[in-house]
Amino acid sequence: MSKELEYFARKVVSGLMDRRAFMGRAAALGASAVMANTLLSNATHAQEPKKGGHLKLGLGGGESSNSLDPALTLSQAPYNVIAQIGDQLVEVNPEGGLDNRIAEEFSSSPDAKVWSFKIRQGVVFHDGTALTSDDVLKTMQRHSDEKATSGALGIMKGIESMRAEGDLFEVTLTDPNADLAYLMADRHLRIQPGGGIDDPANGVMSGPYRIVEDEPGVRHTFEKFADYWDDSRGHFDSTEILIINDATARMSALQSGRVQLANLIEPKIAELLARAPGVNLERTEGRGQNVFVMHVDTAPFDNNDLRLALKYAIDREELVEKILRGYGTVGNDIPVNIAYPFFDETIPQRAFDLDKAAEHYKKSGHDGSPIVLRVADVAFPGAVDAAQLFQQTAQKAGIPLEIEREPGDGYWSEVWNNKPFCASYWGGRPTQDQMYATAYLSSAEWNDTRFKNEEFDSLLMQARAELDPDKRKALYSQMSYMVRDEGGLIMPMFNDFLDARTDAVAGWVSNPNGDMMNDLAAVKCWQA
Amino acid sequence: MHPVLKLAAQRIALGCLLLLAASVMIFVGTLVLPGDVAQAILGQSATPASLANLREQMGLNDPAWQRYFHWLFGVLQGDLGTSLSNGRDIATQIGSRMGNTLFLAFWAAVVAVPLAILLGLVSVLYRDRWPDKLISGVSLASISLPEFFIGYVLIYFFAVRLGWFSSIATIYDGMSLWEKLNAIVLPVTVLTMVILAHMMRMTRAAILNVMQSAYIETAELKGLSRFSVIFRHAFPNAIAPVVNVVMLNLAYLVVGVVVVEVIFVYPGMGQYLVDHVAKRDVPVVQACGLIFAAVYISLNLVADLVSIVTNPRLRHPK
Numbered sequence: 136m137s138k139e140l141e142y143f144a145r146k147v148v149s150g151l152m153d154r155r156a157f158m159g160r161a162a163a164l165g166a167s168a169v170m171a172n173t174l175l176s177n178a179t180h181a182q183e184p185k186k187g188g189h190l191k192l193g194l195g196g197g198e199s200s201n202s203l204d205p206a207l208t209l210s211q212a213p214y215n216v217i218a219q220i221g222d223q224l225v226e227v228n229p230e231g232g233l234d235n236r237i238a239e240e241f242s243s244s245p246d247a248k249v250w251s252f253k254i255r256q257g258v259v260f261h262d263g264t265a266l267t268s269d270d271v272l273k274t275m276q277r278h279s280d281e282k283a284t285s286g287a288l289g290i291m292k293g294i295e296s297m298r299a300e301g302d303l304f305e306v307t308l309t310d311p312n313a314d315l316a317y318l319m320a321d322r323h324l325r326i327q328p329g330g331g332i333d334d335p336a337n338g339v340m341s342g343p344y345r346i347v348e349d350e351p352g353v354r355h356t357f358e359k360f361a362d363y364w365d366d367s368r369g370h371f372d373s374t375e376i377l378i379i380n381d382a383t384a385r386m387s388a389l390q391s392g393r394v395q396l397a398n399l400i401e402p403k404i405a406e407l408l409a410r411a412p413g414v415n416l417e418r419t420e421g422r423g424q425n426v427f428v429m430h431v432d433t434a435p436f437d438n439n440d441l442r443l444a445l446k447y448a449i450d451r452e453e454l455v456e457k458i459l460r461g462y463g464t465v466g467n468d469i470p471v472n473i474a475y476p477f478f479d480e481t482i483p484q485r486a487f488d489l490d491k492a493a494e495h496y497k498k499s500g501h502d503g504s505p506i507v508l509r510v511a512d513v514a515f516p517g518a519v520d521a522a523q524l525f526q527q528t529a530q531k532a533g534i535p536l537e538i539e540r541e542p543g544d545g546y547w548s549e550v551w552n553n554k555p556f557c558a559s560y561w562g563g564r565p566t567q568d569q570m571y572a573t574a575y576l577s578s579a580e581w582n583d584t585r586f587k588n589e590e591f592d593s594l595l596m597q598a599r600a601e602l603d604p605d606k607r608k609a610l611y612s613q614m615s616y617m618v619r620d621e622g623g624l625i626m627p628m629f630n631d632f633l634d635a636r637t638d639a640v641a642g643w644v645s646n647p648n649g650d651m652m653n654d655l656a657a658v659k660c661w662q663a
Numbered sequence: 664m665h666p667v668l669k670l671a672a673q674r675i676a677l678g679c680l681l682l683l684a685a686s687v688m689i690f691v692g693t694l695v696l697p698g699d700v701a702q703a704i705l706g707q708s709a710t711p712a713s714l715a716n717l718r719e720q721m722g723l724n725d726p727a728w729q730r731y732f733h734w735l736f737g738v739l740q741g742d743l744g745t746s747l748s749n750g751r752d753i754a755t756q757i758g759s760r761m762g763n764t765l766f767l768a769f770w771a772a773v774v775a776v777p778l779a780i781l782l783g784l785v786s787v788l789y790r791d792r793w794p795d796k797l798i799s800g801v802s803l804a805s806i807s808l809p810e811f812f813i814g815y816v817l818i819y820f821f822a823v824r825l826g827w828f829s830s831i832a833t834i835y836d837g838m839s840l841w842e843k844l845n846a847i848v849l850p851v852t853v854l855t856m857v858i859l860a861h862m863m864r865m866t867r868a869a870i871l872n873v874m875q876s877a878y879i880e881t882a883e884l885k886g887l888s889r890f891s892v893i894f895r896h897a898f899p900n901a902i903a904p905v906v907n908v909v910m911l912n913l914a915y916l917v918v919g920v921v922v923v924e925v926i927f928v929y930p931g932m933g934q935y936l937v938d939h940v941a942k943r944d945v946p947v948v949q950a951c952g953l954i955f956a957a958v959y960i961s962l963n964l965v966a967d968l969v970s971i972v973t974n975p976r977l978r979h980p981k
Binding site: 202351390391544548580 | 835939
């Protein structure tokens with residue numbers, strides 16, 4: 136079997152077979168998805184990367200107000216910039232495991248409370264100084280400091296103390312956490328000299344490329360950092376990011392060959408793009424989710440029957456088909472899916488069922504006043520259309536859903552996490568623990584469904600400290616059922632990441648953690 | 664004092680007052696937008712704690728009038744402040760963006776203004792005959808189409824299909840003048856098409872208006888050629904309204920081309936302003952608003968002065 140699979144994998148790499156077909160063949164041969172994926176990425180690695188050349192990326196999601204400070208990065212373009220110039224301790228790989236980067240190895244105490252990372256020797260920053268465990272410590276301290284307003288502040292919360300000694304960096308937690316190493320893979324946590332405390336936005340880090348020109352919202356240029364420690368990365372002599380926020384302009388730049396990679400492909404043009412000569416659509420089944428959230432502590436959403444009525448009244452298949460044009464998967468009212476480790480795939484899929492919706496609606500005893508759903512297109516692409524489809528199916532079940540369009544400006548401050556029922560999105564997290572802790576723990580600041588359940592909280596803590604995979608899986612399963620059947624989340628669909636590359640770029644391996652190979656496209660790809 | 668100088672001084676003083684009023688209005692405008700800069704920067708990932716920190720850091724807790732006057736005195740000393748969202752010096756950033764905007768506006772004007780006036784003259788020359796109708800028809804059609812549509816059509820044919828020009832007009836310091844010009848061919852074409860009709864029609868109307876005068880009849884009776892009558896005798900008296908329209912369009916080229924900038928990925932002022940409005944970055948919005956207002960006011964000032972200078976009756980008021 137494996138010989139045949141390897142043959143197919145080589146075919147994929149040389150472009151004679153697409154990834155989807157390969158996975159199909161692999162399944163037919165009885166290989167698990169994970170095994171097939173590993174094989175495929177091994178085959179890709181086996182192809183010798185070519186050195187040299189200049190790579191141009193056309194990226195949406197950049198603004199002239201962007202900064203090089205990793206703590207302040209929030210959108211695609213700056214994420215790609217810091218991924219080229221910086222390194223983390225560890226990195227989540229396409230198979231969902233962890234790759235060591237600045238950390239040469241890591242381990243935890245048996246109770247998962249103390250974690251130690253061995254810092255790689257011989258890594259230098261772009262200014263020529265050597266990277267030490269002290270730089271790591273200071274970086275982590277800066278991100279834990281409330282004043283730095285880091286996007287990673289939330290995940291640094293559970294840390295009691297940190298220390299650096301020799302080549303050792305050690306983290307002690309207030310409560311056990313079996314996933315701490317995953318937290319260290321957060322994209323904001325790029326190691327900076329002296330932690331970047333003096334000048335966080337100077338762009339000096341330890342990545343495979345160094346920044347040459349930095350014009351936020353326009354272009355960023357990079358050149359290969361000659362002293363980079365890892366030869367398997369940074370194959371281009373120089374790279375360039377052009378910020379192209381207009382989707383049509385991005386596509387025409389790609390088609391005319393002005394850029395070789397583009398992100399944020401709109402589902403409605405993906406099909407057309409895939410057919411264009413010399414252009415490849417790269418589809419990544421990820422964890423990004425388009426959702427509707429209800430506050431379970433606010434009438435009328437404090438009634439579980441009403442919540443269930445709404446959950447049954449949404450036609451998920453239709454939404455995936457019409458809003459995502461098939462580039463996505465149906466959700467099941469839980470914020471995690473098969474892409475997450477320890478996911479219980481036996482949880483039954485909630486189906487579109489108008490009879491059940493009507494039955495629950497009747498049972499809820501709702502007075503028939505309009506149920507207002509607030510929505511704006513910034514919530515997710517096509518959010519307004521999705522809400523309208525939802526409204527139509529809800530009406531068939533007799534639920535008086537009313538749509539209120541809100542301005543996109545100020546949506547995240549005035550509507551989301553503020554009004555009782557609105558559309559939103561989540562980018563997903565590397566682990567179930569993080570996803571639940573970010574938005575479903577009673578004390579979470581982003582608990583956008585106001586889901587407060589003591590039993591759930593204690594299960595989460597229990598799962599976090601649990602090192603036995605089977606027990607962990609069972610705990611997460613239990614929690615999933617609670618959110619699914621009692622929570623305020625209506626989760627119609629997980630959206631795929633859609634990127635595109637021209638034939639001039641080789642070595643693409645999708646990573647479900649983020650688009651553009653989890654921001655590493657420029658770092659891992661090479662000239663074809 | 665010479666009456667023209669006096670008039671100019673009056674106009675400039677009035678312009679400064681207008682600018683001040685504009686700065687107040689922009690400031691008030693940014694205050695009434697929902698959410699503040701801290702909220703806009705942190706977006707969905709805002710937590711009460713990080714919000715409070717950021718507000719503290721940015722001095723957003725001071726009263727509004729205090730922030731306004733603090734900023735105003737800075738500007739009077741040539742200091743536009745630092746951007747709240749990325750901590751960079753605004754003056755340096757605006758400097759290069761403004762340079763780009765002026766570069767694009769300059770080349771669009773160099774193409775569009777002479778072309779519009781020439782076409783206006785030709786229209787008058789062939790009034791109500793097919794060249795006139797053709798020129799009016801084409802230019803009115805191009806002004807009626809939204810600029811993004813014209814932009815996309817040009818990109819599709821000249822960048823994607825034919826590959827003659829770049830669909831991305833990004834220019835930067837290391838480029839030679841020739842490379843820069845090559846990059847902006849398509850946006851300049853779009854802008855020319857958008858502003859052409861307005862100026863052309865005004866030239867045509869103004870000259871036709873003058874053509875009714877008795878002295879034109881005299882010129883014709885003297886046996887001058889029709890073109891010479893229009894160009895030498897009618898046009899000088901039609902300059903004032905034409906200059907007014909030209910100035911309005913030049914102002915548009917500087918302050919109103921954000922759509923074209925987005926489509927062609929051109930790093931100009933419009934995109935810069937829009938990015939910072941979305942972030943509630945008040946110092947940048949103020950600075951851009953002030954510069955835009957200054958451009959409008961000074962171009963109109965020039966138009967006024969030109970009409971005075973070209974009109975002897977205004978030049979020597981009784």
